[in-house]
Amino acid sequence: MAAPLRAANKGGRGGGRIIRPLVESHFSPPAMQEKYQPNVIEQAAQAHWNATRAFNVAQDASKPPRPKYYCLSMFPYPSGKLHMGHVRNYTIGDVLTRWHKMRGFNVLQPMGWDAFGLPAENAAIQNKVPPAKWTYDNIAYMKQQLQSLGFGLDWERELATCKPEYYKWNQWLFLRMLEKGIAYKKTQVVNWDPVDQTVLANEQVIEGRGWRTGAPVEKREIPGYYLGITQYADELLSALDTLPGWPERVKLMQANWIGKSTGVRFAFPYTLDGEAGKLWVFTTRADTIMGVTFCAVAAEHPLATHAAKNNPELAAFIEECKHGSVMEADLATMEKKGMPTGIFVEHPLTRKQVEVWVGNYVLMSYGDGAVMGVPSHDERDFAFAKKYGLEIKQVISVAGQEFSLDGWQEWYADKQNGVCVNSGKYDGLGYEAAVDAIAADLATKNLGEKKVQFRLRDWGVSRQRYWGCPIPIIHCDVCGSVPVPDDQLPVVLPEDCVPDGSGNPLNKRADFLDCACPKCGKPAKRETDTMDTFVDSSWYYARYGVDAATRTANDQMVDAGTQYWMPVDQYIGGIEHAILHLLYSRFWTKVMRDVGLVKQDEPFANLLTQGMVLNHIFSRRTDKGGIEYFSPEEVELVRNEAGHVTGATLKANGSSIDYGGVGTMSKSKRNGVDPQHLIEQHGADTARFFMMFASPPEQTLEWSDSGVEGAYRFMKRVWAFGHALKNQTTSGEAGGLRREIHLLLKQANYDLGKLQFNTVASACMKMLNALEKAPADPHAKEGFGILLRVLSPIAPHIAHALWIELDYGPDILQAEWPEPLEAALVQDEVELVLQVNGKLRGSIKVKVGADRTAIEAAALAHEMAQKFMEGKSAKKVVVVPGRLVNIVV
RNA sequence: GCCGGGAUGGUGAAAUUGGUAGACACAAGGGACUUAAAAUCCCUCGGCCGCAAGGCUGUACGGGUUCGAUUCCCGUUCCCGGCACCA
Numbered sequence: 001m002a003a004p005l006r007a008a009n010k011g012g013r014g015g016g017r018i019i020r021p022l023v024e025s026h027f028s029p030p031a032m033q034e035k036y037q038p039n040v041i042e043q044a045a046q047a048h049w050n051a052t053r054a055f056n057v058a059q060d061a062s063k064p065p066r067p068k069y070y071c072l073s074m075f076p077y078p079s080g081k082l083h084m085g086h087v088r089n090y091t092i093g094d095v096l097t098r099w100h101k102m103r104g105f106n107v108l109q110p111m112g113w114d115a116f117g118l119p120a121e122n123a124a125i126q127n128k129v130p131p132a133k134w135t136y137d138n139i140a141y142m143k144q145q146l147q148s149l150g151f152g153l154d155w156e157r158e159l160a161t162c163k164p165e166y167y168k169w170n171q172w173l174f175l176r177m178l179e180k181g182i183a184y185k186k187t188q189v190v191n192w193d194p195v196d197q198t199v200l201a202n203e204q205v206i207e208g209r210g211w212r213t214g215a216p217v218e219k220r221e222i223p224g225y226y227l228g229i230t231q232y233a234d235e236l237l238s239a240l241d242t243l244p245g246w247p248e249r250v251k252l253m254q255a256n257w258i259g260k261s262t263g264v265r266f267a268f269p270y271t272l273d274g275e276a277g278k279l280w281v282f283t284t285r286a287d288t289i290m291g292v293t294f295c296a297v298a299a300e301h302p303l304a305t306h307a308a309k310n311n312p313e314l315a316a317f318i319e320e321c322k323h324g325s326v327m328e329a330d331l332a333t334m335e336k337k338g339m340p341t342g343i344f345v346e347h348p349l350t351r352k353q354v355e356v357w358v359g360n361y362v363l364m365s366y367g368d369g370a371v372m373g374v375p376s377h378d379e380r381d382f383a384f385a386k387k388y389g390l391e392i393k394q395v396i397s398v399a400g401q402e403f404s405l406d407g408w409q410e411w412y413a414d415k416q417n418g419v420c421v422n423s424g425k426y427d428g429l430g431y432e433a434a435v436d437a438i439a440a441d442l443a444t445k446n447l448g449e450k451k452v453q454f455r456l457r458d459w460g461v462s463r464q465r466y467w468g469c470p471i472p473i474i475h476c477d478v479c480g481s482v483p484v485p486d487d488q489l490p491v492v493l494p495e496d497c498v499p500d501g502s503g504n505p506l507n508k509r510a511d512f513l514d515c516a517c518p519k520c521g522k523p524a525k526r527e528t529d530t531m532d533t534f535v536d537s538s539w540y541y542a543r544y545g546v547d548a549a550t551r552t553a554n555d556q557m558v559d560a561g562t563q564y565w566m567p568v569d570q571y572i573g574g575i576e577h578a579i580l581h582l583l584y585s586r587f588w589t590k591v592m593r594d595v596g597l598v599k600q601d602e603p604f605a606n607l608l609t610q611g612m613v614l615n616h617i618f619s620r621r622t623d624k625g626g627i628e629y630f631s632p633e634e635v636e637l638v639r640n641e642a643g644h645v646t647g648a649t650l651k652a653n654g655s656s657i658d659y660g661g662v663g664t665m666s667k668s669k670r671n672g673v674d675p676q677h678l679i680e681q682h683g684a685d686t687a688r689f690f691m692m693f694a695s696p697p698e699q700t701l702e703w704s705d706s707g708v709e710g711a712y713r714f715m716k717r718v719w720a721f722g723h724a725l726k727n728q729t730t731s732g733e734a735g736g737l738r739r740e741i742h743l744l745l746k747q748a749n750y751d752l753g754k755l756q757f758n759t760v761a762s763a764c765m766k767m768l769n770a771l772e773k774a775p776a777d778p779h780a781k782e783g784f785g786i787l788l789r790v791l792s793p794i795a796p797h798i799a800h801a802l803w804i805e806l807d808y809g810p811d812i813l814q815a816e817w818p819e820p821l822e823a824a825l826v827q828d829e830v831e832l833v834l835q836v837n838g839k840l841r842g843s844i845k846v847k848v849g850a851d852r853t854a855i856e857a858a859a860l861a862h863e864m865a866q867k868f869m870e871g872k873s874a875k876k877v878v879v880v881p882g883r884l885v886n887i888v889v
Numbered sequence: 890g891c892c893g894g895g896a897u898g899g900u901g902a903a904a905u906u907g908g909u910a911g912a913c914a915c916a917a918g919g920g921a922c923u924u925a926a927a928a929u930c931c932c933u934c935g936g937c938c939g940c941a942a943g944g945c946u947g948u949a950c951g952g953g954u955u956c957g958a959u960u961c962c963c964g965u966u967c968c969c970g971g972c973a974c975c976a
Contacts, residue, residue, distance in 0.1 A: 077976050118975065190974075201974040253893050253971075328972050332890040380890095456973095463974065533976070576970055578893075611894090612970065661968085668975060693914075694901060700894085700969055707901060707915045714914085716928090750905065759903070762913040769913085833909045838957040840909055878956055884908055888956045 032726060032805045036719035038683025041801040046150055048800065054813055055097075055152040058547070059564045060106040069105035070565045071097045072541055074573030074581075075112045078138035078160075079119055082145045083665045083672035084691070084703055085574065085613040091688045091794070092610060092697050093572050094151045095757055098793040101152070102817040108565055110544040111146065111153045113139050115162035116468045116533045118201055119667055121499045124467075131467040132495035135162060145676065149684045150797055157544050157551070161536035166543065167469035168490035169557040170535050173588075174225075175472060175483050176595050182228045185481070188460045189326050189365065192220035198503040199464040202327055203668065206626050212501055214624035219322045221300070224462030224529065225471060229587045233258055233454045236586055245606030247698070250578045257579050259455025264439050265368075266448025268295060268345035268354060272306065279303065279345050279356065280368040282453055285377065285415070286442075287434035290423035291395035292347060293385065294373040296338060296359035301369045304358045307341035314339055314358065321360045336361045336384050348447040349438070359384070365457065382408045397421040459584065461532045466497055466505050468530025476517035476524040485518050491526065504528050537581055538588035541568050541603055558597050571604040574612060575698075576664065582607070608755055611700040615671040617660035618648050629670040630657060662702055673703055682712045685795035689714065692794050693761040714765055715798055718791070721771060722802040725784055732776035740770045741783040742824040748790050749819070757794065764791045781806075786818045833884035834859055836868040844885065852879050859885040 033040070049055060060066050073093035076086055097109040113135075120131035127134070139160060146153070159166050177183035191200040193210035199222075204211040229236070237258045240251045264286035267278035279295060297304050299321035308315040317339045325331065337360045344353040361380065362371055375385030375392040385392050394403045396418040401411045411417075420426040420434050429437060435450075442448030462471065470491040472484035484491055494512055497505040506512050506528040517524040542558050545565035550556055573581075582604070589603040616637075618630040630650065635657065638647040647659045665672040678687045690711035695701050748763035767787040771780055785808050792799035792812050803812035827848065832855065834842045842864035846855055856877045859865055869889050878886040 074976095079976090114976070188974095199974080203975045205974095249893055256892050257972085259892095326974085329890075332972085334890095459973080465974085532974075534973095537976085574970090574976095575894080576976080579971060580973065581976080614969075664970075666975075696902085698894095699902095701901085702969095704901075704915095709916095710914050713929095720929095747905080754905085758901090759913080762903080765913055835908085835957075838908090838955095843909080876956060878908090880908055880957095884957090886908080886956055 032723060034723055036716045036798075038685060038715070038797070042148075042150060042684050042797040045797040045800040046147070048811075049150075049152065049813075052811070055107075055109065056154050056156055057106060057108050059561060066104055066106040068565060068569075069097075069100040069107045070545070070567070070569045071100065071107060071109045072544070072568045072571050073109075073111075074571070074577065075114050075537070075540060076142065077114045077117055077119070077667075078135055078142055079667040079672075080138050080141070081672070081674045081676065082142055083613070084675060085610075085665050085672075087149065087675045087687060088613055088691050088697070088701070089572060089574070089610055090146065090149065090151050091691050092608065092755075092757065093570075094688075094796075095692065095760075095793040096570055096572075096755075097152050098796060098813070099752060099817065101813060102789065102792070102815060104816075107152075108157075108544070109151070109153055110157040111151070111155065112157075112159040112540060112544065113161065114533065114537050114540075115139065115160040116167075116530075116536055118203070118465070118467075120467045121465065124499050125501045128498055130496050130498050132162065135160075135467075145679075148679055149675075149688065152796075156548070159540060159543055161469075161533070161540065162467075162493075164490045164492050165554045166540075167493075167536065168554070169539075169543070170469045170531055171472040171484070171489050171491060172486065172557060173539075173592070173595070174531070174535075175486065177227060177591060178483055180594075182231060182591060183225055183461075184228065185223055185225055187221045188224040188226075188462065189219050189221055190464070191326060192218045194218055196502050198501065205325070208323070208325065209625050211626045212624070214626065216323060217325075219324065219326060222464075224460050226458040226460050227587075229459045229584070230454055230456055232587055232590050233260070233456050235590060236456075236583065239586070239602060243602060243605075243607075246604075247607060247609055250575075250582065250607060250609055253578050254583055257456065257583065260452065261455070262450060262452050264435065264442065264448055265451040265453075266348055266442045268348060268372075269447065270343065270345040272303075272343065278447070279370055281370045281372045282367045282451065283372055284453075285374065286438045287415075287418075287420060287426075287429070287431050288374045288377045288395055289349060289372070289438055290420070290426065291374040291376045291393045292354060292372045293375060293391040293393055294355050294357055295345060296357045296362050296371050296373055296384075297341075298362040298364040298369040299358055299360065300364040301358070301362075303341060303343055303356055303370075307343050307356075307358075311342070314341060318358060321358070324360060331361060331363070334360070336380060336387070338384060338388060348442055348445060357388075367453070376403070377412050379408050379413060382412070393422065395420060395423050459532075459534075459587075461535055462529040463532055464504050464528075465530050466493075466499050468533060469493070469536065470506075471527045471529050471531055473527040474515055474517060474524045475527060476520060476522060478522060479517055479519040479524075481527075482517055482519050482524070488518070493530070534581060534584050538584045539592065541571070541585070542566060542589070542592065542598060558592070562598060566598060567600045567602060568604045570606045570608065572608045572610060574664075575609040576612065578609060608697060610697045611695075612664040613701050613703055614662040615665050615673060615703045616645065616648075617663045617669050617671050618657050619660050619669075620657045629668070631670045632673075665703070678705070678708060682708065683715070683797070685798050686712045686715055689761060689795045692757040694758065696756050696758050714768070715795065717768060717772070718787075718798060719802070721768060721775070722784065722806060724775065725780060726806050728775065728780075730776065731778045731780075734778050735774055737770055737774040737777040737783055738779040738824050739827070741767055741779070741786055742820040744770070745786055745790065745818055746820040746825070760790065761794055764794070788812065789815055789818050830882055832859075832882075834862055834865060835884060835886040836865055837888060838886060839868075841865060841868050855879050855885060859887060 071093055073089045093109060097107050101107045115135050120135050123134045124131045174183055191205050193200050193213055193215055195213035195215040200210055205217050208217055209215060210217055237255060237260055240255060261284050263282055263284035265282045267280045270277050270279060299318045304318055308318050338357040341356045341358060343356045345356055347354050373381045375381040376394045377396050392405055398411050398414055398417045415431045420429050426434050426437055439450045470493050472491045474482045474484060476482055494509055499505050513525050515524055515526055542562050545562035546559045547561035550559045585603050589600060592598045593601060616632050618635050619627050622628055634651055635648040636651055637645050645659055647656060649656050675687055690708050693711060744763045744767050748760045751759045764787060771783055788799045788803050800812050809815055829845050830848055831843050831845050834844055842862060844858050844862055846858055865887055872889040874887050874889055876888040
C-alpha cells in the first residue's frame with residue numbers, strides 16, 4: 001500500500017524508486033543564503049533523508065548489534081486534515097526518534113491510518129461519496145502534510161486498517177478466539193432510531209433523540225459478538241505492576257476500570273405461582289445485609305416481566321425505562337425512579353418478606369440485573385427509600401456519630417470504622433469479620449458465597465455499520481452460525497457502497513450477502529455486522545514490525561520482524577486513550593501470545609500520554625433537535641468585561657450561537673485547527689519548535705497561535721548567527737561561554753530524559769542568547785555545534801542545513817549526541833542564598849567544598865544577616881549545601 | 890454521579906518536586922535605526938507603598954505540617970479527559 005518512495009519536491013529526481021546511493025549524498029549549495037528560507041532548506045533536507053533512506057530500517061545486522069528503539073505515535077484517523085493535536089503528537093515522536101538515532105539506536109518510527117469508522121459514513125450521507133473514496137482522499141492529503149513536517153518515518157511500513165491485507169488478520173484472529181471460547185455471542189443493548197430504523201452510536205444520540213430524525217431513541221436488544229476480556233481481568237490488573245514506564249495516573253485509571261472487588265453473591269428465595277426461585281444479587285457490603293428493606297431489579301429482569309403481565313401501570317413504567325440512555329454517565333446522573341412489583345422475596349437470613357421493585361438505575365447487563373436495597377448505608381438507596389417512603393433501618397454504627405433519618409451523612413457508608421448493630425448475632429463485628437460470618441452462614445444455607453467480581457465487562461465488538469471489518473461468519477438455515485474457513489479469508493468489504501443513514505447498506509448487497517454454507521454447501525447469508533474499530537487499533541503496532549517479505553506475501557499476521565521490534569519502546573498518544581484503546585491493546589497482545597504469535601506479555605514498555613490540544617466549541621440547535629457545530633473561523637467572539645468568552649455570533653449573518661467552552665480538537669465538533677497555514681507561512685521547523693515550546697507534553701494545551709512569531713524569530717536568529725559565524729575570521733578572548741553552553745547542555749539532556757521538551761527548546765534559546773553575547777569567543781564554534789545538535793530533533797531541517805554549511809560534518813543525523821564535559825563545568829566559588837527566618841536577605845560567595853562552619857561564619861558575618869537578626873542570636877542555622885543558608889532567630 | 894488530571898504575571902510557561910517564585914518566550918509600553926513602514930537591536934514589565942534605597946505581599950480559595958511549601962497533608966471551588974457504539 002505504501003506509495004513508491006520519491007525524492008520529495010525535487011523535480012529532476014521524481015518518478016521512480018530511488019536506489020540507495022553508493023556515496024553519501026551531500027547537500028551543499030554554492031553559497032550560503034544570508035536570509036533564512038525555510039521552504040528551500042526544508043525541501044532539501046527532506047530530499048536528503050529520502051535519498052539516504054535515513055528512516056527506512058530493518059532488523060540490525062551490524063556487530064555488535066545496535067540496541068533497537070521502537071518509537072510509535074498513535075496512528076491518526078484520516079478525518080481530512082491534520083490538526084494541532086497531531087502536530088504535537090508526531091513532533092514528540094519525531095524528537096524521540098531523532099534523539100535516539102543520534103545516540104546510536106536502531107530506530108523504527110512507522111505511520112499508518114486508523115481508516116475505518118463512523119465519520120466516513122457521515123461524510124458519505126452528506127456528500128453521497130463512498131466512505132472508501134473519502135477515506136483514501138483524506139489519507140493522501142494528510143500523508144503529504146505529514147511529509148511536509150519532515151517526520152522521520154519509515155513509509156515503506158505504512159498500513160491502513162481498511163485494506164483487506166490488514167483486516168484479513170482481524171478476521172483470522174477472531175476465528176482463533178471463537179475456537180478458544182474467547183469470542184462468543186450474546187445479546188447486547190443498543191440505541192435504536194425508530195424512524196431511520198438504524199442503530200445509533202452514543203455520539204449520534206442528542207439528549208435522548210436521534211441526531212438526524214429527532215425521534216426519541218429506544219433501547220433495543222440484539223445479538224452480537226463479545227470478546228472475553230474479563231478472562232484476562234486478573235492478569236490485566238496485576239501486570240500493571242510490570243509497567244514502570246507507564247504514568248501512574250494511567251495505571252490507576254486502568255486498575256479502577258477493571259475494578260476488582262471481593263463481595264458476596266447471594267440469593268433471596270421466593271415462590272411464584274407455586275414455583276420456587278432465587279433472586280440473585282451481588283454486594284460488596286454484605287455486612288449491611290440485615291438492613292435490607294427492599295430489592296431492585298432491572299426493567300428487563302424476568303421478575304419484572306412476570307409482574308408486568310397483570311399490571312399495566314408497571315408495564316408502562318418498564319416501557320419508559322427502555323427509552324433511557326445506555327450510557328453510564330447518564331444512568332448515574334438521571335433521576336432514580338422505581339415502582340413496586342408486588343412480588344415478595346424472602347430475606348436469606350431473617351426470612352422476612354422483602355418487596356421487589358423495578359428500578360431504572362439497575363442494569364440487566366451488570367451482574368445478575370438485581371441489587372439489594374440498604375437505604376441506611378448506601379447513598380443511592382437512601383434517596384430511593386426517602387422518595388418512596390421505604391423503611392430505613394440502621395445496622396452500622398460509628399463511635400461518636402448520631403444516625404438520623406433527616407439526611408444522608410458520609411459516615412453511613414464508612415467501612416473502616418463501623419460495627420454492626422441491630423444485626424442479631426453479628427452485632428459488634430467490624431466490616432471484614434461481619435462479611436466473613438455472613439458469607440459463611442449464607443453458604444451453609446446454600447444461598448450464597450464470597451465472590452471476586454470485576455467492574456470490567458466483556459468487549460462487545462459487533463457494529464451494525466458498513467465501514468468496518470466484516471465479521472467472518474456465515475448464517476445457514478441448517479447449520480446456524482458457521483465461521484468462514486481460513487482459506488476463504490479475507491471476507492472483503494465492497495468499497496463502493498454509499499450509506500444513506502437508513503441502516504447498513506450491506507443488507508442490500510446481494511453480491512456480498514449471498515454465499516454457500518461452508519459446512520453443508522447450501523445457499524447461506526453472510527453476517528453484515530462489522531467489527532468495532534478498536535479491534536483495528538488493538539494490534540497495528542505489531543503489524544508495523546513485519547519484514548518486507550511478509551508485507552509482500554501476507555501469509556502471516558506477524559513474523560520475526562515483529563518479534564525483533566516488539567515491544568514498542570515508547571508509545572505516544574492522547575490521554576483520552578488511557579483506558580479503552582490501551583486496555584484493548586494489552587488484552588489483544590495477551591491473546592496473540594496465547595495463540596503463539598508473539599512472546600511479549602505487554603505491547604508498550606513506555607507510555608507518554610500527551611495532553612489534549614483544546615479549542616473553543618461553538619454550536620447551535622437545529623430545528624429537529626440535533627446539534628450543528630461551527631468552526632472558530634466562522635464566528636466572532638463575545639466577551640464580558642473580564643475578557644472571558646461568553647458567547648459568539650456567526651460572521652456570515654451575525655446570528656448568535658452557543659458557546660460550549662473549550663474542548664478537545666475534533667472533526668465532529670469542527671474545532672480543529674489545520675496546521676497547513678502555519679507550515680506554509682513559517683515552515684515546518686517553526687511549527688514543530690513552537691508546538692514543543694508551548695508547554696510540557698503531558699499538559700492540556702488551550703490552542704493559541706500567539707508565540708508562533710517568537711519561534712520563527714528564533715529560527716531566523718539561529719540562521720543569522722550561523723551565517724555570521726561562517727564568515728567570521730578573527731577570534732577573541734575566552735570568557736564564560738563554554739561553561740554556560742555545557743551547563744545548558746547538561747540541563748537539556750536531563751530534560752530530554754524526562755521527556756520535557758519545552759525546556760529543551762528554551763535551553764536552545766538560552767544557548768543562542770549566550771552565543772550572541774560572545775560571538776568572538778574561541779569556543780563559539782564548539783558551542784554552536786552543540787546548539788545545532790540539541791536543536792536538531794525539534795527543528796531538524798535548519799540544523800541539517802547549518803551543520804553542512806558550517807562544515808561540522810556531512811550529516812547531523814550521523815553525528816554523535818553531545819554530552820557535557822566535566823572539565824568545562826568546574827568552578828571554584830559558589831553563591832549561596834542567605835535567608836533570615838526563611839526570608840531572602842542576600843547572598844554569600846564561598847569556595848567550593850567549604851565546610852559548614854566556614855559557611856555559617858560567613859553567613860552570620862554578612863551585613864544583611866546582622867541587620868535582620870536585630871541583635872538576637874541565632875537559634876539554628878540551616879545549611880543546604882550548594883544552595884542556601886537560613887539563619888533562624 | 891463515578892474514576893483520573895489540572896489551576897503560578899496581561900498570555901504560554903520555568904523552578905532538577907521541600908530551599909532565591911516568574912527562567913525562556915509572547916503580548917504591551919518606551920527608545921534606537923529608517924523619509925516611512927517592515928525587519929532588527931536596546932530598555933521596562935506580578936501587586937501595593939516609596940523620588941529612591943528599600944519594604945511588604947504574592948503560585949485558584951480556606952486551614953495545617955516545617956527553619957523554610959508552587960511542591961507534603963485536610964477541606965472547598967472551577968476547568969479538562971474518560972465512563973464501554975466518536976476515535
